[in-house]
Amino acid sequence: MKILLIEDDLDLGNGVRIALADQGLDVVWVRHMAAADEHLATAGCDLVLLDLGLPDGDGLHLLAKLRRNRSGVPVLILSARDALPDRLQGLDTGADDYLVKPFELAELLSRVRALARRSYGFDGATLELRGLCLHVPTRRVAVRGRPVDLTASEYVLLKTLMMRADHVVTRRSLEEQALPGAQANASNSLDVHMANLRRKIGEGYIRTVRGVGYVIDQDNGQGAAR
Template sequence: MKILLIEDDLDLGNGVRIALTDHGMDIVWARNVEGAVRQLDEQPCDLVLLDLGLPDGDGLHLLTRLRREQGDLPVLILSARDALKDRLQGLDSGADDYLVKPFEVAELVSRIRALARRSYGFDGDTLAVRDLQLHVPTRRVSVQGRAVDLTASEYDLLRLLMMRIDRIVTRRTLEEQVLPGGQSNASNSLDVHMANLRRKIGDGYVRTVRGVGYVIDQQGAA
């Protein structure tokens, strides 16, 4: 799971980054609004951890922008603002959860996993859509209980798509995050990997959005 941590405190941010990395999460860290916007423009993430008191702006303004541009992106606020009115304002502004500082790492991990389950059906170990399952710790993939042998690139493509169920993943994102060296469209490498992946997992899972990218729908075609 790729998480964007937006936190200006050096000690807290580094501690959270290390702790979540130890739990198998991929952490990208920005220390201000400008850096967060740049990261969001350069690479998509699965979840945002958002501090409100940032040096170059209020986190609530960034949250409003996130809801306008990426309405379904899960956001968990991490803030020292502990008054009821602050928590309500954060949730009413579009946050999915609110955790008051200081907090225990174990609680943060549990809340992230709960938010991932609600957003993606991800329980921390297994991604599942219909009869297709991907077990993250072992990298095992199965369809209707039958094991599927995937290459590293095919597995990474599938995992990225399954982390974004019902959300289109662009060709550029897939190429930059999965293929070696961010191979270009001209190489047709993505098309080859995707064709092989579809052949192995079967029809009805990966849908092409022509000119844009690919998506796995929670509900298959009728």
């Protein structure tokens, strides 16, 4: 799971980054709204942890922009603004949750897991979809109980798609997350990796959205894709 942490406080940001990384989460930490805006536009993420009092603006403006662009990425506000009107404003602007500073890291992690379950059906350990099972702590993959041996790149591709089930993941996003620079530069590298992944897990899981990217559907009512 890829998390964008937007927090200008060095001590708090570093503590949150370490705590999330210890849980096996992929964390990108930025300290300014402009950097966050650029990252969201170019790389994207699965969840945003958003401070409101940023050096170059109010985090609520970034949240409002996300929702205007119809981005459904879950957002958890982390803020020292503890008055009821502030919390209501954050939630009404589009936040999925609001955590007042100071907070315990254990509570933050619990809320992150809750948002992941709510948004992606991810319990922090296992992803399951139509007989396809991916166990995050051990990186083991099985199809209807049959173990599947994946390369590191294939594993990241599959995990990314399963985390975003029913959402199309763009080619660019998959290349950035799963393929090293040298591989991503090859025009057909992603297609080769995806073909190998499909061969190993079987047809009927990964659907191609031509000219855009790939998606794993919660059900296969749309048919197997090639």
